[in-house]
Amino acid sequence: MTHLALLGPQRDHPTVGRALDALGVGAGPLVAITAGWQEREGETEELAGYLARPVRDLALYRAVDDLFRADPALFAAHRERMARLQELQALYRTRLKFAFRAARAMLLADGRPAVLEVARTSALAGLRRLDGDHLAAVRAIHAAFDRDLRPAARDAVRAARAPLAEAIGGAAAVLVAGGHVGVLLSRLRLLNLGPALAARPVIAWSAGAMAMSDQVVVFHDSPPQGAGAAEVFDTGLGLVHRRTLLPDAVNRLRLGDPIRVATLARRFAPTACLTLDGGAGLVLKNGRAIRQWGVRTLHPDGTVG
Numbered sequence: 001m002t003h004l005a006l007l008g009p010q011r012d013h014p015t016v017g018r019a020l021d022a023l024g025v026g027a028g029p030l031v032a033i034t035a036g037w038q039e040r041e042g043e044t045e046e047l048a049g050y051l052a053r054p055v056r057d058l059a060l061y062r063a064v065d066d067l068f069r070a071d072p073a074l075f076a077a078h079r080e081r082m083a084r085l086q087e088l089q090a091l092y093r094t095r096l097k098f099a100f101r102a103a104r105a106m107l108l109a110d111g112r113p114a115v116l117e118v119a120r121t122s123a124l125a126g127l128r129r130l131d132g133d134h135l136a137a138v139r140a141i142h143a144a145f146d147r148d149l150r151p152a153a154r155d156a157v158r159a160a161r162a163p164l165a166e167a168i169g170g171a172a173a174v175l176v177a178g179g180h181v182g183v184l185l186s187r188l189r190l191l192n193l194g195p196a197l198a199a200r201p202v203i204a205w206s207a208g209a210m211a212m213s214d215q216v217v218v219f220h221d222s223p224p225q226g227a228g229a230a231e232v233f234d235t236g237l238g239l240v241h242r243r244t245l246l247p248d249a250v251n252r253l254r255l256g257d258p259i260r261v262a263t264l265a266r267r268f269a270p271t272a273c274l275t276l277d278g279g280a281g282l283v284l285k286n287g288r289a290i291r292q293w294g295v296r297t298l299h300p301d302g303t304v305g
Contacts, residue, residue, distance in 0.1 A: 002198050002239055004212060006207035006282045008294070009248050011269055013278035014050050019049070019203045020173060022283045022291050028172025030290070035060035035187040036179025036207050047175070054296060055175065058167060060187045063160050067190075071156040074149060076191065085138065085234075090276055092134040098231035099127045103267070107259050124266050131232045135215060138234055142189070161191045168196040176205025178247070181218065185211050194237040202239070206247040209276055213240040217268070221254045225237045230264060241287055244268045246298075249275035256300025265298040273298035 005019035030056050034041045048055040070076035106123040109116060120286040151157045168174055176184075176195060184207055188194065202212070210216050219230035246253065253274075254260050265273050274282065280294030296304050 002286055003201040004239060004284045005201075005203040005206055006212065006240065006245060006276060006284070007203065007211040008276040008280040009206050009233050010047075011277045011278075012239075013282050015279060016047065016175060017051055017203070018293075019281055019283065020051075020080050022281070023173065023203070025173045025201050025203045027169065027300060030055045030173055030175060031167050031171040032057045032175040032177065033060050033188070033208070033233065034177045034179070035064075036181065036184035036211075037061075038180060038183055039299050040179075056167070058164055060164065060191070061183070063164065064187050064190060067156050067160045068160075071154060072244075074154060074156065075153065077145060077149050078186075082142050082179065082186070087222060088141070089136055089231070089233070092130070095130055096127075096229055096231060097174050099123075099130050100263070102107045103127045103263055107263060116172070124263075127267055135235065138232075151190060157191065160191070164191060164193060165196045168200055171200055173201040173203060176202060176204035176208035176211065178208050181207035181210050181216055184208065185216065185236065188237060190241065192237065197237065198239055199265070206276070209240075209247060213243060214238050214271075215244070216247075217244050219246060219249075219264075220252045222235070222252075222262060225301055230267075239282065244271045245276055245277040246273060248276045248278070249296075255278060255298075255304050261298050261304055262300055262302035264298045265302075270299065275304070 001164040003023050005014050005023055007019060010016060030051070030053060032044050032047070034044065034057055037043065038061055042057040042059060044055045044057050068078070103123040103126070106116070106120040109119070188211065204212050212296045216233045216236050217230050218233045220228045222228065249255065275298070276282070277294060282289060282290060282295050285290040298304055
């Protein structure tokens with residue numbers, strides 16, 4: 001059984017306590033995964049004070065650093081995998097720029113509705129095909145790494161994973177913080193902690209929530225370098241299906257631009273594009289939403305609600 005609470009940013013609108021209540025988490029130890037914070041990993045004093053109960057950080061980021069020192073061959077292969085993924089992402093981003101502009105131009109174009117819809121559907125299909133091809137290439141890189149390195153069979157990986165899986169198995173709930181989604185995912189994936197998380201109540205926010213989904217989409221409509229287009233970034237742990245999660249969307253997306261909203265919603269359909277802003281939360285039990293607050297959906301007609 002998979003019990004999950006997916007939340008927006010916590011700094012200004014903490015809702016972890018509300019999520020614990022919604023999931024029915026009672027007394028018992030809470031463990032945290034803050035690997036996405038990298039060098040700030042383990043700074044959970046504020047969280048523990050807010051919850052008024054102890055929170056043990058699992059120190060995943062440091063555990064993997066120790067693992068790499070114990071297994072230099074694994075570290076070299078992991079570094080090569082990350083370099084390939086970064087190169088692939090850069091090439092995809094270049095292609096995406098043109099496909100996104102074409103799709104947006106078709107949604108902005110004037111003409112006969114029947115003719116326009118054919119052109120719009122075709123342009124969006126090209127964008128979706130590019131996303132799908134990119135995700136397939138990402139999966140192939142991960143599969144080659146697993147096939148060649150067999151991380152689950154390596155002594156150093158087993159030694160690192162065992163105490164972490166045991167701590168997760170004994171926890172009343174696992175708290176997964178945000179930060180750098182790529183770093184967080186690489187640690188969780190390398191240690192194969194997805195099955196352990198699937199067996200416990202999990203409360204994940206921001207990038208932590210994104211990491212729980214089937215595919216991770218990174219986004220910013222107004223980055224410093226100019227206009228941006230949402231990018232398919234990686235596969236997630238697959239604990240959340242049919243939902244594209246958009247944390248802090250109110251600050252990162254032009255939600256008042258119906259063309260950009262419609263492009264995003266139609267591009268990732270049939271998955272639902274859901275905002276997770278500060279104070280928002282979505283509670284799932286076995287994939288079914290049982291409670292939500294402050295979550296909004298991006299609709300194909302360009303509306304948000």
